[in-house]
Amino acid sequence: MPVAAGKREATKAQNRRAILDAATEVFTEMGYGAASIRDVIRRTELASGTFYNYFPDKQSVFQAVLEEHTTELRRRLREARATARDAETIVREGFQTYFSFIVEDRPLFEMLRRNAGTVRELFDTPALELGIAELRADLAAQGVLPAGLDLDALAAAMGGVAFELGIRLSEQEPPDVERTARFASELFLGGMERLVLQRDA
Secondary structure, X not given: OHHHHHHHXXXXXXXXXXXXXHHHHHHHHHOOOOOOHHHHHHOOOOOHHHHOOOOOOHHHHHHHHHXXXXXXXXXXXXXXXXXXXXXXXXXXXXXXHHHHHHHHOHHHHHHHHHOHXXXXXXXXXXXXXXXXXXXXXXXXXXXXXXXXXXXXXXXXXXXXXXXXXXXXXXXXXXXXXXXXXXXXXXXXXXXXXXXXXXXHO
């Protein structure tokens, strides 16, 4: 019985993998709006009904593809922020890591390039919300930011700017990671400095 159960789990994992790989190709080539579940299934060797054992609709598989890539991105961001010893480093390293990952992860890069509008509409997905929550937790845990800053607002703003500039980066040819990371970093470092000055005035 354990052998049979193990084989079933392996088959389920393979089927899910096949669907995600096919969906990545289809959404990148056709775009979310033009793509259909049938297009995804055609890229696999699975029966039509098998798709619905794993995903209820097109949006759910699109979100799953994004979540798969953003899971690794969140891991790298937390790792980069964990070593920061001052406010400038935590901001610069975070943005540099974020934009570098987008360019290095070609499937994610092409998905953003082709589906910017759809990704923007789905910004409040659990995976992206979790990324904002982790950023807020790391900003608080490091204790390197000026006291009195609204960390909820700061994390939301940094996440939103990173997201929008990441989409813009995907539309550049060639993408300029250094310039984008520098712009975002200076924007927030300068903004935080001004907030502190206003508070202390």
